[in-house]
Amino acid sequence: MTTALPVAGRNALAGRSVVVKVPATTANLGPGFDTLGLALAHYDHLQVEVLDEPGVFVEVHGIGAGEVPTDESNLVVRAIAHTFAAYDIPLPGLKLIAENVIPHGRGMGSSGAAIVSGIMAAKGLLEGIVDIDSDALLVLATEMEGHPDNVAPALFGGLTIAWMTPEGPKHKKLMVHRGVSPLVFVPVHAMSTALARSLQPESVPHEDAVFNLSRSALLIAALIQSPELLLAATEDKLHQSYRAAAMPETNRLITLLREHGFAAVVSGAGPSILVLASDPGQRLVAADLVAEKSETPWQTLMLAVDFKGATVIRTDV
The missing domain is CATH 3.30.230.10 (Ribosomal Protein S5; domain 2)
Incomplete structure (x- = not known):
């Protein structure tokens, strides 16, 4: 080069x-x-x-x-x-x-x-x-x-x-289905990526690895073709649970959002929350839920891909 x-x-x-x-x-x-x-x-x-x-x-x-x-x-x-x-x-x-x-x-x-x-x-x-x-x-x-x-x-x-x-x-690079509507909740506090990575174990159970392989494959299909599958496709057993204790409010709100049918996950290393809504209107309901149930301030970003x-x-x- x-x-x-x-x-x-x-x-x-x-x-x-x-x-x-x-x-x-x-x-x-x-x-x-x-x-x-x-x-x-x-x-x-x-x-x-x-x-x-x-x-x-x-x-x-x-x-x-x-x-x-x-x-x-x-x-x-x-x-x-x-x-x-x-x-x-x-x-x-x-x-x-x-x-x-x-x-x-x-x-x-x-x-x-x-x-x-x-x-x-x-x-x-x-x-x-x-x-x-x-x-x-x-x-x-x-x-x-x-x-x-x-x-x-x-x-x-x-x-x-x-x-x-x-x-x-x-x-x-893949193109995303036009119905996919990202929503990001940004907290006032930061999170070190190095700290988040340090909470990750060196190895994970075989069944958890297989679980994530299936969900990753499903997620590609959900994002490019079938947004109605996003909730199931965003399930994870490899990293989010290990980092949950370091960002309890993030974890609590993700659990709440998913219980209400929203495909919510940790954005990157966190502590922001990403919701992959299947249509723009669904984001408004998710935003109202967080505004009502959150215990700390969150900035709401309704973004396009x-x-x-x-x-x-x-x-x-």
Whole structure:
């Protein structure tokens, strides 16, 4: 994947600028642990400009303003630098303006979105100098994220199945049935993905593995063809029960929603709740139920499935 950049190419970076748009994601979807992901129409935006002078200057607006780093340790900057380094290209001076709406630490793929934002920005800045195809994008993003289930839908949109091979990460994108209507309940408190993963056992019973295999297969059918099967298809025995004690209100509301017939699961590592409704009207009933029964504040996001994934546009041409 490494391509040396001629001196003339380095000069070509001067004055380049791009805008990037990346969707939120929700991973696992119940039984599809570390495999299934869905892109949601809730977007972080990024502007990047190449500067004449060295150094990195970062502005963050919206979610994370005043909290996330604004120097070279910023995750978006690190993703840009990672991409440039993969092609043996020195990192130029950069100005970044991030407009963030994806909640941090809530299981909606904020770190994956930041990584994808940086990689897509690098792709746009290097247009005509190196060609970074979709396979390379997924490799770069997975190298930074550690696993592809969040970065694949952020990059490509829709429903994605992601897996690892000896040659690297792979993905398959599927279109979602138009009746599927995602609803996300976002709590005020965050949850560390590392903490959530630490609660996962090293091994699980054979019958639980078989259970999840059947539900994962059913979930694909439910999402692309038969939304009426979503409640049964989102059953899980591999990860949610092990993490329940760390997010009791999330677990309580998921149990309540499922008892009322809603396909509710933990969104990613949590603590947000994803409801995969079979029609838009069903979401209103679920939202009313949570508003009535919740013991802590929750933000309600009624979202569409994003089918396009991350985009980058050159703004200097």
